[in-house]
Amino acid sequence: MSKRIFFILLMAGLIFACSRPKNAESPARPIGSAIAIPAPLGLPPIPTPADNPPTADAIALGRRLYHEKQLSSDNTLSCGNCHSPYIRFADGLKVASGVRAQQGTRNTPTTLNAAYNLTQFWDGRAASLEQQAGMPIANPIEMDLPHEVCVTKLSANQSYRDDFVKVFGPGPITMDKIQKAIASFERTLLSGNSPFDRYQYGGDKTALSAAAIRGLAVFTDKNRGNCVTCHVMGEKSALFTDHLFHNLGTGMDANGDLKDAGRFAQTKVEADRGAFRTPSLRNVAKTAPYMHDGSLKTLTEVLDFYIGGGSSNPQLDKEIKPIKLSAQERAELIAFLESLTGELPANAEPPNKH
Numbered sequence: 001m002s003k004r005i006f007f008i009l010l011m012a013g014l015i016f017a018c019s020r021p022k023n024a025e026s027p028a029r030p031i032g033s034a035i036a037i038p039a040p041l042g043l044p045p046i047p048t049p050a051d052n053p054p055t056a057d058a059i060a061l062g063r064r065l066y067h068e069k070q071l072s073s074d075n076t077l078s079c080g081n082c083h084s085p086y087i088r089f090a091d092g093l094k095v096a097s098g099v100r101a102q103q104g105t106r107n108t109p110t111t112l113n114a115a116y117n118l119t120q121f122w123d124g125r126a127a128s129l130e131q132q133a134g135m136p137i138a139n140p141i142e143m144d145l146p147h148e149v150c151v152t153k154l155s156a157n158q159s160y161r162d163d164f165v166k167v168f169g170p171g172p173i174t175m176d177k178i179q180k181a182i183a184s185f186e187r188t189l190l191s192g193n194s195p196f197d198r199y200q201y202g203g204d205k206t207a208l209s210a211a212a213i214r215g216l217a218v219f220t221d222k223n224r225g226n227c228v229t230c231h232v233m234g235e236k237s238a239l240f241t242d243h244l245f246h247n248l249g250t251g252m253d254a255n256g257d258l259k260d261a262g263r264f265a266q267t268k269v270e271a272d273r274g275a276f277r278t279p280s281l282r283n284v285a286k287t288a289p290y291m292h293d294g295s296l297k298t299l300t301e302v303l304d305f306y307i308g309g310g311s312s313n314p315q316l317d318k319e320i321k322p323i324k325l326s327a328q329e330r331a332e333l334i335a336f337l338e339s340l341t342g343e344l345p346a347n348a349e350p351p352n353k354h
């Protein structure tokens with residue numbers, strides 16, 4: 001290495017060291033060896049961040065935390081209560097119900113396959129699973145537990161102290177560690193190998209009914225369903241989302257005003273008003289009700305909504321316009337959506353109590 005390059009690197013290192021705040025919680029990293037999480041048929045390889053490689057111990061701790069009711073102020077609510085393994089990692093409610101039965105404003109999305117989302121939440125306001133995991137804990141209408149209290153509560157428990165040392169090495173429990181462990185567990189909440197996947201990607205032409213195969217054609221045909229434009233399918237895998245935000249006119253009140261600004265609240269771009277992230281359609285037959293506000297009760301209601309061209313408003317997406325489908329085509333499209341019900345991960349249920 002030339003002297004000049006060495007000097008530049010040295011200066012860069014000094015600037016970096018000095019620019020870091022003194023008492024900032026230093027980011028933790030799991031100490032064990034990273035394991036490869038196999039993707040089920042129909043799903044792409046699972047993305048993992050460089051600073052949080054999934055280790056077996058981190059995943060096990062994350063699973064324990066995910067089902068831990070102590071993460072809520074009154075010890076009644078875990079992540080797993082709203083994203084329940086028994087309801088395809090959703091809750092079956094119109095809008096979420098937090099501690100003290102407080103009503104939220106949005107429908108609970110499934111955490112199955114959330115590991116593939118490029119942003120989290122209906123409005124994309126969290127950039128990663130790690131960042132997302134801290135938010136419901138502190139949210140006053142969800143778990144309502146300030147982060148300092150969360151750390152203090154878990155730190156009072158010897159078995160948690162032991163688990164965190166096992167995963168991250170010696171040192172205190174921190175929110176950074178809590179969020180990383182939960183995110184690693186969520187990366188194992190994968191659901192693929194549905195009848196559709198076996199047909200489309202597994203070469204099993206008997207896996208789908210004739211009706212579902214015709215429904216798939218309606219789904220992908222730009223002149224009929226036009227669904228695939230936003231609920232994207234790939235050559236080797238399908239997530240059924242473009243990861244983008246669209247306005248369908250959902251959630252308008254009696255005056256035709258959008259009740260929820262959606263993506264606009266993040267970007268302040270007028271075109272994003274009332275736009276929400278395209279959800280995946282995997283397991284959709286099991287996660288009613290639908291849309292960011294849970295306003296549509298059944299898949300039939302969802303189809304009726306699309307057939308009518310959504311709800312007219314200035315930001316309505318140009319891909320949403322009235323479509324013509326025969327009664328038979330509707331039934332076929334629903335048969336297709338039902339074929340997207342996949343397998344559940346092996347570690348879905350809460351771990352045994354310590």
Ligand code: HEC
Binds near residue numbers: 083117134137
């Ligand atoms: C009171 C019910 C409730 C609890 C408890 C809860 N969530 Fe959620 N979760 C929701 C709702 C509602 C949303 C959507 C909110 C929004 O988009 O603004 C959501 C969104 C998410 C998302 C984003 C999924 C997507 O497709 O965008 C993830 C991931 C998630 N929650 C994980 C967790 C984790 C981890 C915990 C525990 C630390 C947790 N949730 C606790 C109700 C809950």
Ligand code: HEC
Binds near residue numbers: 246278280
């Ligand atoms: C312009 C992009 C776009 C097109 C085209 C589109 N969707 Fe959607 N879809 C979305 C968005 C965005 C949402 C979420 C809207 C909201 O929550 O307000 C959604 C929601 C859904 C939901 C509810 C999922 C859930 O978990 O709540 C279903 C089911 C669905 N779409 C099926 C379809 C079908 C079937 C078609 C074709 C007839 C279709 N979509 C066409 C973007 C699109």
